[in-house]
Amino acid sequence: MTTDSIEALMRQGLQELYYAEGQFADALDTLADQTTDDAASQAFSDHREETEEQLRRLEQVFEAMGEDPQPMEDAAVKAMIDEHEQFAGENEGDVLDRYNMELGQKVEHYEIAAYGSLASQAEKIGHDEAADHLTETLREEEAALETITEASEQFDEQMIAGD
Numbered sequence: 724m725t726t727d728s729i730e731a732l733m734r735q736g737l738q739e740l741y742y743a744e745g746q747f748a749d750a751l752d753t754l755a756d757q758t759t760d761d762a763a764s765q766a767f768s769d770h771r772e773e774t775e776e777q778l779r780r781l782e783q784v785f786e787a788m789g790e791d792p793q794p795m796e797d798a799a800v801k802a803m804i805d806e807h808e809q810f811a812g813e814n815e816g817d818v819l820d821r822y823n824m825e826l827g828q829k830v831e832h833y834e835i836a837a838y839g840s841l842a843s844q845a846e847k848i849g850h851d852e853a854a855d856h857l858t859e860t861l862r863e864e865e866a867a868l869e870t871i872t873e874a875s876e877q878f879d880e881q882m883i884a885g886d
C-alpha cells in the first residue's frame with residue numbers, strides 16, 4: 724500500500740468517525756435519559772459533554788489536514804443505533820439498563836479502534852498535529868470505557884445479589 728492510499732483511507736476514516744461521533748452524541752442523550760441506574764446514566768451524560776469537545780477536536784484535525792468535514796455514513800454505526808431504537812421500544816427497566824450499558828461499551832470499543840488506527844496512520848504519514856488531537860481523544864474514550872464498564876459490573880453484582 725502506498726502512502727497516498729493510506730492517506731486516502733485515513734481521510735475516509737475521519738469522515739466516518741465524524742459521522743459516528745455526531746450519531747453517538749445524540750445517542751448518549753437518549754441513553755442518559757433512558758437509563759435508570761444512576762452511575763451509568765451519569766457516565767452517559769458526562770461522556771455526552773465530552774463528545775461535543777471531541778467533535779470540535781475532529782474539526783481541528785480536518786483543518787490541520789486541509790480537509791472539509793463531511794460526515795460519511797458508517798453502516799455499522801447506523802445499525803447499532805437502529806437496533807437500540809428497536810430494543811428500547813420493546814423493553815424497559817433493568818433489561819434496558821443493561822442493554823444500554825453494553826451498547827455504551829460497544830460504542831467505546833468502536834471509537835477506541837477508530838481513533839487508535841487513525842492516530843497511528845496520521846503519525847506515520849507525518850500529520851503530527853492531527854495525530855496529537857486523535858491521541859487525546861483516544862485517551863478520553865479509554866477512560867469513558869472504564870467508567871461505563873465499572874458501572875455495568877456493579878450493576879451485574881447488584882442484580883445477582885438481588886436474586
Ligand SMILES: [Fe+2]
Nearest residue numbers: 744774777834
Ligand atoms: Fe467519542
